[in-house]
Amino acid sequence: MEVSLDTIVAWAKRRGFAYPGSDIYGGLANAWDLGPYGVEIKRNIENAWWKAFVQERDDIIGLDSQILMNSKVWEASGHVGGFSDPLVDCKKCKSRERADKLIEDAIFAFKSKDESKVAEIEQKYGSLTPEAWTFDQQFDFLNTYQIKCPKCGKCDWTEPKKFNLMFKTEQGIVEGEGKEIYLRPETAQGIFVNFKNILDTTRSRIPFGVAQIGKAFRNEITPGNFMFRVREFYQMEIEYFVENNEEKGLAAFEAWKAASKKRWKEEIGIAEDKMRFRDHDKDELSFYSKGTCDVEYLFPRGWGELQGIAYRTDYDLTQHMKFSGKDLQYNDPYTGKRYVPHCVEPSWGLTRAILTALIDAYTEEKYTDGNGAEQTRTVARFHKNIAPVKFAIIPLLKKDAAMVEFAENLYKKLSKTYMCEFDDSGNIGKCYRRQDEIGTPYCITIDHQTMEDGTVTIRDRDSMEQKRIKTEDITL
Numbered sequence: 154m155e156v157s158l159d160t161i162v163a164w165a166k167r168r169g170f171a172y173p174g175s176d177i178y179g180g181l182a183n184a185w186d187l188g189p190y191g192v193e194i195k196r197n198i199e200n201a202w203w204k205a206f207v208q209e210r211d212d213i214i215g216l217d218s219q220i221l222m223n224s225k226v227w228e229a230s231g232h233v234g235g236f237s238d239p240l241v242d243c244k245k246c247k248s249r250e251r252a253d254k255l256i257e258d259a260i261f262a263f264k265s266k267d268e269s270k271v272a273e274i275e276q277k278y279g280s281l282t283p284e285a286w287t288f289d290q291q292f293d294f295l296n297t298y299q300i301k302c303p304k305c306g307k308c309d310w311t312e313p314k315k316f317n318l319m320f321k322t323e324q325g326i327v328e329g330e331g332k333e334i335y336l337r338p339e340t341a342q343g344i345f346v347n348f349k350n351i352l353d354t355t356r357s358r359i360p361f362g363v364a365q366i367g368k369a370f371r372n373e374i375t376p377g378n379f380m381f382r383v384r385e386f387y388q389m390e391i392e393y394f395v396e397n398n399e400e401k402g403l404a405a406f407e408a409w410k411a412a413s414k415k416r417w418k419e420e421i422g423i424a425e426d427k428m429r430f431r432d433h434d435k436d437e438l439s440f441y442s443k444g445t446c447d448v449e450y451l452f453p454r455g456w457g458e459l460q461g462i463a464y465r466t467d468y469d470l471t472q473h474m475k476f477s478g479k480d481l482q483y484n485d486p487y488t489g490k491r492y493v494p495h496c497v498e499p500s501w502g503l504t505r506a507i508l509t510a511l512i513d514a515y516t517e518e519k520y521t522d523g524n525g526a527e528q529t530r531t532v533a534r535f536h537k538n539i540a541p542v543k544f545a546i547i548p549l550l551k552k553d554a555a556m557v558e559f560a561e562n563l564y565k566k567l568s569k570t571y572m573c574e575f576d577d578s579g580n581i582g583k584c585y586r587r588q589d590e591i592g593t594p595y596c597i598t599i600d601h602q603t604m605e606d607g608t609v610t611i612r613d614r615d616s617m618e619q620k621r622i623k624t625e626d627i628t629l
């Protein structure tokens with residue numbers, strides 16, 4: 154079903170998935186707080202991820218490193234000098250845009266209107282990936298195709314210049330005399346700087362991985378599209394270390410692509426036809442990367458990255474060896490060889506995963522009710538793993554003390570294992586509609602028959618079928 158982002162934003166706010174940040178003060182542009190159901194989705198995605206990769210695999214361990222790190226980390230990683238986007242200013246209205254994103258949007262629009270133009274662009278600039286073009290090429294494109302400013306509609310751009318995306322702050326108690334430090338723009342570097350600690354304190358043997366979930370901050374030039382591009386977001390990242398040879402590195406890279414596909418499809422339940430795995434062309438690769446793949450989802454405005462998988466060779470560890478002066482080589486206990494391991498980095502955007510889960514689940518559908526009348530309902534078809542509430546427990550009559558007590562006891566029992574909701578508003582139709590809208594897979598109703606034989610009615614969110622079952626048989 155085609156759904157607009159405006160519909161998703163309105164539903165997310167109405168149903169408590171996400172609220173505009175600092176709402177009562179008029180908000181803070183492009184900041185979103187996760188509401189009671191949004192935070193459940195987040196926890197479900199991260200817990201399932203942690204379970205699949207850290208708990209169930211014996212070759213990956215977890216870490217939780219700091220957001221604030223020594224500034225040398227970012228010099229070594231290349232973020233201080235290079236972590237930048239091409240910024241263009243509209244000379245007319247002074248708005249700031251990302252040249253590559255303006256170009257991407259223009260190419261996306263040409264694709265549906267004028268395929269020959271798309272072929273012409275590819276021929277002229279060497280690819281359809283503006284990130285891989287030079288600043289001169291980007292500037293030439295903006296002028297040749299008269300790309301207009303989204304704010305004022307004029308085409309009068311400054312030449313692209315580099316804009317560093319890291320947020321700076323000061324550490325220290327005296328204003329102006331503190332040390333300049335950065336909020337981390339990715340979680341991954343915390344893993345590299347702990348590589349030696351991990352080797353010294355665990356029995357990890359190559360190949361092994363280190364996983365981390367946490368916040369990252371980027372001073373994005375053009376945030377927007379709801380939670381797609383925000384300045385404060387969550388990532389789930391793994392650095393998977395392998396021997397220092399390309400064959401092993403490429404094999405791990407392919408294995409991570411396969412594991413990622415399984416994760417998105419089977420465990421988060423994202424529609425397969427809306428996902429694609431896009432390998433970067435040679436000219437798109439960073440100089441140190443031997444392979445990069447973007448996992449993309451078809452968002453309402455077009456394809457967008459959900460996860461990056463990159464074979465980064467020994468670049469990061471080597472850089473940290475140079476800048477820290479510490480030996481970060483691995484001592485192979487079996488062969489006696491010492492070397493700097495290669496690594497593959499699968500990096501998931503958790504905030505974007507939440508957005509994807511919302512978009513993918515949202516459905517409006519028609520159905521015929523018990524009286525033969527046509528009705529419309531909004532139903533969030535979340536994968537059961539992801540649904541914020543698993544069971545809603547509903548006493549049919551809120552004035553019937555025995556029914557309410559039975560329902561309360563059932564809630565107490567089930568909520569030890571599952572996130573449940575107790576709903577004694579007394580209007581069963583309204584309860585079902587509300588639970589459908591937040592994507593609760595099952596509604597359990599306590600009714601007259603429950604009082605006689607202890608069975609309950611269980612209603613399936615997707616089929617709307619109702620069955621009578623014993624309470625002992627309730628499972629997800």
Ligand code: ATP
Binds near residue numbers: 382459461501502
């Ligand atoms: P993009 O091209 O969309 O800016 P990126 O290539 O810079 O993304 P990575 O550095 O590979 O992204 O980060 C890994 C993941 O972190 C991305 O796949 C994405 O899901 C998430 N991510 C990156 N930037 C943002 C952001 N500003 N808001 C929300 N999620 C983000």
